[in-house]
Amino acid sequence: xxxxxIHMATKVRKVDPxxxxxxxxxxxxxxxxxxxxxxxxxxxxxxxxxxxxLILRGVDGFDVKVVLTTPKAGVDTYLD
Numbered sequence: 001x002x003x004x005x006i007h008m009a010t011k012v013r014k015v016d017p018x019x020x021x022x023x024x025x026x027x028x029x030x031x032x033x034x035x036x037x038x039x040x041x042x043x044x045x046x047x048x049x050x051x052x053x054l055i056l057r058g059v060d061g062f063d064v065k066v067v068l069t070t071p072k073a074g075v076d077t078y079l080d
Contacts, residue, residue, distance in 0.1 A: 018070040
């Protein structure tokens with residue numbers, strides 16, 4: 001009995017440079033606010049928030065939501 005081995009093409013994932021930039025900024029902001037004594041909650045852990053959102057708990061008695069956005073596809077900067 002002959003069996004054919006079929007190799008499925010593996011899909012190469014492209015790296016989204018905008019998502020990488022947002023991840024870096026989120027890490028920097030998290031470190032900064034944590035060092036300043038502010039409780040930081042990742043948006044992915046909060047219902048209704050996206051991955052690139054931070055909730056700063058108890059800033060002067062309030063929660064502050066920080067949402068990172070990037071320009072639409074095909075545009076690299078808001079200033080052009």
